[in-house]
Amino acid sequence: MSASQIIFYLISAFILGCGILAMTTRKIFRSAIWLLFSLVGVAALYFWMQVEFIAAVQIVVYVGGIVVLIIFSIFLTQQSGKEMPKPPLGRNIAAVLAVLFGFALTFLLINKYGFTDQGKAFDWSVNKIGTQMLNTGEQGFALPFEVVSILLLAAMVGCIVIAMRSKPEEK
Amino acid sequence: MHLLAIDWFLLIEKAILILLIVTVCLVTAMYATWGERKVAAIIQDRRGPNRAGPFGLFQPLADGLKLFMKEEIIPNASVKFLFVLGPGIAMVTALMTSAVIPWGGTIHIFGRDIALQIADINVGILFVFAIVSMGVYGIMIGGWASNNKFSLLAAIRGASQMISYELPMGLALISLLMVTGSVRLGVFVDQQVNGVWNVVYQPLGFFIFFICALAECNRTPFDLPEAENELNFGYHQEYSSMKLGFYLFAEYINMFISGVVMSTLYFGGYDIPFVNEAAFGDVWWIGALEFLALMAKGLIFVFIFMWIRWTIPRFRYDQLMDLGWKKLVPLALLNMLITAVVVLWRN
Numbered sequence: 001m002s003a004s005q006i007i008f009y010l011i012s013a014f015i016l017g018c019g020i021l022a023m024t025t026r027k028i029f030r031s032a033i034w035l036l037f038s039l040v041g042v043a044a045l046y047f048w049m050q051v052e053f054i055a056a057v058q059i060v061v062y063v064g065g066i067v068v069l070i071i072f073s074i075f076l077t078q079q080s081g082k083e084m085p086k087p088p089l090g091r092n093i094a095a096v097l098a099v100l101f102g103f104a105l106t107f108l109l110i111n112k113y114g115f116t117d118q119g120k121a122f123d124w125s126v127n128k129i130g131t132q133m134l135n136t137g138e139q140g141f142a143l144p145f146e147v148v149s150i151l152l153l154a155a156m157v158g159c160i161v162i163a164m165r166s167k168p169e170e171k
Numbered sequence: 172m173h174l175l176a177i178d179w180f181l182l183i184e185k186a187i188l189i190l191l192i193v194t195v196c197l198v199t200a201m202y203a204t205w206g207e208r209k210v211a212a213i214i215q216d217r218r219g220p221n222r223a224g225p226f227g228l229f230q231p232l233a234d235g236l237k238l239f240m241k242e243e244i245i246p247n248a249s250v251k252f253l254f255v256l257g258p259g260i261a262m263v264t265a266l267m268t269s270a271v272i273p274w275g276g277t278i279h280i281f282g283r284d285i286a287l288q289i290a291d292i293n294v295g296i297l298f299v300f301a302i303v304s305m306g307v308y309g310i311m312i313g314g315w316a317s318n319n320k321f322s323l324l325a326a327i328r329g330a331s332q333m334i335s336y337e338l339p340m341g342l343a344l345i346s347l348l349m350v351t352g353s354v355r356l357g358v359f360v361d362q363q364v365n366g367v368w369n370v371v372y373q374p375l376g377f378f379i380f381f382i383c384a385l386a387e388c389n390r391t392p393f394d395l396p397e398a399e400n401e402l403n404f405g406y407h408q409e410y411s412s413m414k415l416g417f418y419l420f421a422e423y424i425n426m427f428i429s430g431v432v433m434s435t436l437y438f439g440g441y442d443i444p445f446v447n448e449a450a451f452g453d454v455w456w457i458g459a460l461e462f463l464a465l466m467a468k469g470l471i472f473v474f475i476f477m478w479i480r481w482t483i484p485r486f487r488y489d490q491l492m493d494l495g496w497k498k499l500v501p502l503a504l505l506n507m508l509i510t511a512v513v514v515l516w517r518n
Contacts, residue, residue, distance in 0.1 A: 056297035064304025075327055126354055
């Protein structure tokens with residue numbers, strides 16, 4: 001096993017360990033912190049694979065954005081210091097079964113098809129990502145990009161409508 | 172066999188560079204505390220610290236010693252792991268940004284070309300932005316783990332303030348990226364060394380970025396998380412000894428680093444103004460001079476930060492949110508639009 005592989009497995013173990021801790025801890029704030037570490041680990045994996053753009057975006061979006069929002073909602077809604085009640089046995093069994101089936105599915109898929117070597121270097125330069133994303137020609141992603149933008153816009157308008165509903169009555 | 176085939180000199184060189192830069196950041200932050208007191212004293216017509224050493228220059232050392240000697244108190248009701256983690260994260264995120272800043276040009280020593288930049292990664296500015304967005308966790312985790320209502324309130328304030336001001340900051344950056352056409356910090360500086368400083372193209376963008384930097388560093392007029400009259404002390408209320416020191420220190424490091432980042436982005440980086448560096452040829456001391464130029468620019472920003480702190484009163488919280496969302500974001504969008512039109516026009 002080469003040093004590169006050892007580092008890969010170390011990072012993966014860190015990600016998985018933090019993920020398991022995030023699932024099993026019964027304090028909701030700690031769960032969010034473990035999730036944070038797990039996502040930082042994923043970013044580290046991207047850095048190790050030298051796809052720096054994806055790594056930076058991973059940190060900006062997930063670590064800097066989504067987990068902050070999760071923690072915010074925990075602060076504002078939950079009794080974040082209290083331990084949550086133990087889940088009933090049935091739910092535990094179901095969760096373990098779901099994990100086993102998910103694992104079996106991925107394992108079988110990888111076992112059958114494996115990872116094939118594409119034979120060419122992975123081109124990840126920021127320029128290329130940018131032109132590809134806004135390209136209308138062949139293999140361009142302009143249309144999906146716009147569709148996603150409209151979806152997000154709709155979600156934003158929806159949020160504002162929900163948040164504004166009680167305002168006019170108060171005045 | 173990735174690691175074994177590595178260039179050991181590169182490893183040593185980078186290790187020395189990291190050590191140097193971290194030391195520079197820490198010492199600057201240490202003396203920034205002294206500078207802050209002196210600036211405050213001058214503005215308020217006092218003398219400031221003048222007992223320890225000449226001009227009170229040993230005051231930071233005395234403060235540091237005091238912080239180390241203090242009893243370390245961890246509240247019983249706190250969550251110990253997170254309580255310790257909070258200041259650590261604050262410090263790490265404050266220092267990490269220095270890794271991608273080009274601190275000077277390339278120098279030739281011992282027959283090697285040494286770039287005064289720890290990592291010239293392809294996404295430099297995005298990395299800075301990512302680390303800045305992680306800085307909020309130091310405050311959030313520390314404030315929550317203290318198990319104190321005032322700390323928690325301050326943490327929520329700090330976090331929402333930082334998230335709000337990240338947005339116009341990012342938008343200001345986008346218009347800057349349109350002008351330069353690269354996200355590599357080295358390219359930013361090269362362009363400015365050979366041409367005009369970016370602030371000429373992006374005065375409004377710089378203005379927005381500067382205000383956001385003030386807010387990200389939790390400096391007055393945006394120091395709502397530390398509003399003593401409302402929150403007693405702020406998110407670090409329960410901290411004592413060097414943990415408190417870490418939080419206070421991280422603030423000064425942040426100030427210095429954001430000054431350096433602003434100089435790099437808008438004020439030519441390590442470019443020495445009115446001097447053509449290339450005319451001197453390959454001499455080692457030009458690298459040192461460039462480094463000093465960047466330090467000077469950063470320190471000027473630190474001084475402006477302090478000047479603002481001791482002149483302008485604190486905002487109210489709704490004013491803060493108002494400024495961020497209703498004024499800076501539309502302004503930044505407008506700036507982006509105008510920049511885009513001009514860039515398209517010139518092409």
